[in-house]
Amino acid sequence: MTSLHSQRARLLPALILLVVFAIALCTLSVAEAAPNPRYASIVIDTENGAVLHADNADAPRYPASLTKMMTLYLLFEAIEDDTLSLESRLPVSQYAAAKPPSKMGVTPGETVKVEDAINILIVKSANDVAAVVAEGLAGSESVFAGQMTDKARALGMMDTTFRNASGLPDAGQVTTARDMAILALRLMQDFPGYYPYFGKTQFTWQGKRYQGHNRLLDSYAGADGLKTGYIRASGFNVATSAVHDGRRILSVVMGGFTAQSRDAHMRELLDSGFARVASLAQGDWVAQADIYGERLQSPASPAPTRDDPIRELIAQAQSEQGDARPTPTAERSTGGAWAVQVGAFSDRMRARHQADQAADFLDLGGRVAVSSTQGARSIFRAQLVDLEESQARRSCQQLAREGIDCVVVASGR
Known part of the structure; x- marks a missing residue:
């Protein structure tokens, strides 16, 4: 009897652990199966704008730091029309310096070189430098936000309204996965010379090296841009472009529960997108509506x-x-x-x-x-x-x- 009681005593902790593990698995399965009201995604073939996949692509969503893609679009325009150069320096105001994180910690009175600002917005996604760019281009962030919205309409982003240059929370700042894909595509088409900046994973500024948040650039073969974003209201967002066998596709995922789950889903979408592009390679006809349709x-x-x-x-x-x-x-x-x-x-x-x-x-x-x-x-x-x-x-x-x-x-x- 003593031996039997001893065996039971030894087995009891293992049984308890097994039950706890089973409950945890059930809980995880329920959580994964739960609907995600923030989720949206789209995949397009950049060669012709064909939509390869769309899920809630036109539902209103918060862009978070994907907003900075439009800030960069207007900055690239200013460089191209010689309003600024990569060497131009933008002054830091008290307003910009007071922006909440993520930030570089710039101080009022100093200046930021335009090329540094590009790297900072893409890799570090700093909100203070986004405000520096906005003020440098338009005098104030509110005026710049209006210019961002006007540009969105001009590009065909009919469901997007910007309220700031950074993507910080604002109930009036909304977009869709489709509109973010249009913006990413236009960045690649209109400013091919600047697109390589979106593939950077790190940069050095004032003697310090900064690492980026876009893990897909390292974890997905052929990925070479663009941008991640997160605020609590939006969930984890990302716009990614990748090349495989000479064909490029672009995908946007919004509302991920975690950065890891978002990235895993993006990899799945890119894989299926390339498979679909390959299936269409037999003919020149595009079976899907284009991204504007x-x-x-x-x-x-x-x-x-x-x-x-x-x-x-x-x-x-x-x-x-x-x-x-x-x-x-x-x-x-x-x-x-x-x-x-x-x-x-x-x-x-x-x-x-x-x-x-x-x-x-x-x-x-x-x-x-x-x-x-x-x-x-x-x-x-x-x-x-x-x-x-x-x-x-x-x-x-x-x-x-x-x-x-x-x-x-x-x-x-």
């Missing part, structure tokens, strides 16, 4: 593998009806202000061909148009324009039922 289907739907899906759709319809055209199912255009976009291409003729075939299949009155966006390379959007909104939506739904992705946009977008 509004999808009618889930962006996670499988990408068509056909080289020319609209051509195949027309051929199928004609084989069923002889040489007759498909029965018209959409009304004639009445000169409205909406469009159906059926692809984005690197070649104008290919875009025109795609739009012509879409018009032929739909037997839809209206004007075929090819619009272009300028950046590192031109992207041509194939559209049927001059439609009423209801016409455009019904037409896009008709294409969607046949497995053809499309997007409804306001004409001119």
